[in-house]
Amino acid sequence: MSTCTDRSQLLDRDEILSHLAENSLAVDRLYVHREVNSTNLCLLEKNIDAQQLSGAVCVAEMQSAGRGRCDRIWVATPYCNVMLSASWHFELPAARLAGLSLAAAVSTIRALQDYGVGNVGLKWPNDIVWQEKKLGGLLVETRSAGQQSTLAIVGLGINVRLAEDDAALIDQPWVDLAAIIGVVDRNRLVAFIITRLHEMFREFATMGFAPFQPEWERLDVFANRWVCLQQGEHTIEGQVLGVDANGGLRVIDSLGIVKTFYTGDISLRPAT
Structure with missing residues (x-):
């Protein structure tokens, strides 16, 4: 160091x-x-x-x-x-x-x-x-x-x-x-x-x-963008809708289903 x-x-x-x-x-x-x-x-x-x-x-x-x-x-x-x-x-x-x-x-x-x-x-x-x-x-x-x-x-x-x-x-x-x-x-x-x-x-x-x-x-750099969320072995793609009243990330997937994610071991990056 x-x-x-x-x-x-x-x-x-x-x-x-x-x-x-x-x-x-x-x-x-x-x-x-x-x-x-x-x-x-x-x-x-x-x-x-x-x-x-x-x-x-x-x-x-x-x-x-x-x-x-x-x-x-x-x-x-x-x-x-x-x-x-x-x-x-x-x-x-x-x-x-x-x-x-x-x-x-x-x-x-x-x-x-x-x-x-x-x-x-x-x-x-x-x-x-x-x-x-x-x-x-x-x-x-x-x-x-x-x-x-x-x-x-x-x-x-x-x-x-x-x-x-x-x-x-x-x-x-x-x-x-x-x-x-x-x-x-x-x-x-x-x-x-x-x-x-x-x-x-x-x-x-x-x-x-x-x-x-x-x-x-x-201030959200991913606002309205398509992103990829990696949680363990699971990968989910969707468009960022914002955050809810508890700070959970709201994402809508390609089927129109809105999912909310809360803090944990989740990796967030732009969708390719």
């Missing part, structure tokens, strides 16, 4: 906080580390209750056990990228958090747009893409925090700058911010992401996925 040769701009807690509002929950709940096993575990292993973890953020330069969806290894050159997890305590059961990962993807796109990154889209369920190349991704974990409450942790990774030997380990088209916009102030970008995630958490707590659904569908 490579590391960035230029470490002149390390992730810095004070620098991140300088870009956040003074009343941000992250002001006293922001953890910045050189290395962790994973940023999600960094928060889950805190010996504090779920309500105190609400609004907490862990950012790291390097993960020794970072994982993406379906437990795939997350490839990221240390000291070059954004690896972040943010937690929120919801007074809702886990079943009411359907669509949270899609809402988090929308909020991440908003943060990238705030930074000046244009033409960014989404690939179901939670990939962030630029010109159909993967720029980042998200993973949501939940833990029961009582009979009717849940602790949710959104973990995300953004490719800011990938070294060539690390990029060679990625088995799909990819892109990094360095190729799109050049030099990136990671501390400022992290602050923008935190701000947008916290806004999303508050809105989702009262309104669910509904306010984010239209924007998600506008």
Whole structure:
């Protein structure tokens, strides 16, 4: 694994906080580390209750056990990228958090747009893409925090700058911010992401996925296109109709039958 040769701009807690509002929950709940096993575990292993973890953020330069969806290894050159997890305590059961990962993807796109990154889209369920190349991704974990409450942790990774030997380990088209916009102030970008995630958490707590659904569908790079979904040994082709109120992907096949798919080990690609 490579590391960035230029470490002149390390992730810095004070620098991140300088870009956040003074009343941000992250002001006293922001953890910045050189290395962790994973940023999600960094928060889950805190010996504090779920309500105190609400609004907490862990950012790291390097993960020794970072994982993406379906437990795939997350490839990221240390000291070059954004690896972040943010937690929120919801007074809702886990079943009411359907669509949270899609809402988090929308909020991440908003943060990238705030930074000046244009033409960014989404690939179901939670990939962030630029010109159909993967720029980042998200993973949501939940833990029961009582009979009717849940602790949710959104973990995300953004490719800011990938070294060539690390990029060679990625088995799909990819892109990094360095190729799109050049030099990136990671501390400022992290602050923008935190701000947008916290806004999303508050809105989702009262309104669910509904306010984010239209924007998600506008950002969907496969909207109205024919796609191939691979789920285990099964392959299904159809036209994307959008997502439902729970974030499930709606597809109509050649027979006119509408099917809805939910997150799991599903591969989505354009139909040939």
